[in-house]
Amino acid sequence: MDQSTTLDIEALKMTQEQYVLASQSIHLQRPGCDAVYPVGLYGWRKRCLYFFLLLLLVIMIVNLALTVWIIKVMNFTVNGMGDLQVSRDGIRLEGISEFLLPLYVNEIQSRKDSPLVLRAESNVSLNARNSQGQLTGQLTVDSEAVEVQCQRLEVRSSNSERLLFSATEEQVSIGTDKLTVTGAEGAVFGHSVETPLIQAVTSQDLKLESPTRTLTMEAPRGVEVSARTGGLKALCRKDLHLQSTEGEIFLDAAAVRLETLPLGTYAASSGPSSSSSPRAQKVYEVCVCPSGKLYLSPAESSSTCQAVGNICLWS
Incomplete structure (x- = not known):
């Protein structure tokens, strides 16, 4: 055989081997694949998810409805809430307002046509x-x-x-022009009172009284007590002192009466006859003891005042 015939035989063998290999590779068994798992929620898990979504939707709807109801009831507006209005000048409240906690403000002012009322239980x-x-x-x-x-x-x-x-x-x-005390018992002062004028109301009496202590009126330039349309009465239980340290005491009136003065006795040795009885005596003279006490003595042709009489001795 020549050389060309040998090459053809070898080429045919190679072609046959390639065919066998190709056919074997086609019929080879492929390796097994991994198990396939389903994706998603199924069964009771899916039902629970739908239930929670439905419950959340109901809560959202109820919350929205309550929000709209609160806005409607409280009357929320751009300027404020109901009777409460907010402006640049401050806050304005209409009607009755109740504060449960302390309120800190700079100024509280009512409307021009209504008063400001603050109320509390305690x-x-x-x-x-x-x-x-x-x-x-x-x-x-x-x-x-x-x-x-x-x-x-x-x-x-x-x-x-x-x-x-x-x-x-x-x-x-x-600082008022007049201080008026309308009480039935008047005004009670526990200590001294300094005033330029004490005057009663028109058509009423003025009464200065000290029930348990003394009543003293003093002034550096004098004390004036006057009753223009009525009488002047000074009552005391013990002593009434009219004292002027540098000046005099004037009793200027149409009649000066000294009632209930004690009646002194007249000794016969100090003057003429004194047989007249006190009942028959009509004229008396006013006598002054060294202590300043006044008493009456029967008037005679001369003075019957006795410095050592019974009135002056016991004064």
Whole structure:
């Protein structure tokens, strides 16, 4: 055989081997694949998810409905809420407002056509504090009393120009033209009173009385007691002193009466006949003892006053 025939045979063998290999590779068994798992929720898990989604949707709807109802009931607007209106000047409340906690404000003012009323079940307290939070003033109004704690209390007129009343720890000042006390018992002062004028109301009596102590009226330039349309009466249980240290005491009247003066006795040795009895005696003279006591003595042609008489000895 020649050389070309040998090459063809070998090429045919190679082609046959390639065919066998190809056919074997086609019929080879492929390796087994992994198990396939389903994706998603199935069964009771899926039902629970749908239930929770439905419950959340119901809650959202109820919440939205409640929000709309609250806005409608409370009357929320752009300017405020119901009777509460917010503006640049502050907050305005209409009607009755109730505060359960302390209220801190700079100014409280009512409308021009209505008063400002503060009400509380126990008391109403207004406090003023400094920058450090310390209490500097307090006003408390309760069912028993009105208490004010401050360094100085002032009451001024409507135009705030005239001081009507002021009180401090040292003194109390009243700036009104007239102080009127309408109580049946009048005004009671535990200590001294300094005033330029004490005057009664028109058509009423003025009475100065000290039931258990003495009543003293003093002035550096004199004390004037006058009754223009009526009488003047001074009553005391023990002694009535009219004293002038540098001047005189004037009793200027059409008639000066000294009633219930004691009647002194006249000794026969000190003057002429004294046989007239006190009942027949019509004229008397006023005698003054060294102690200043006054008494009556029967009038005679000469003075019958005796410095050592029974009246002066026992005075």
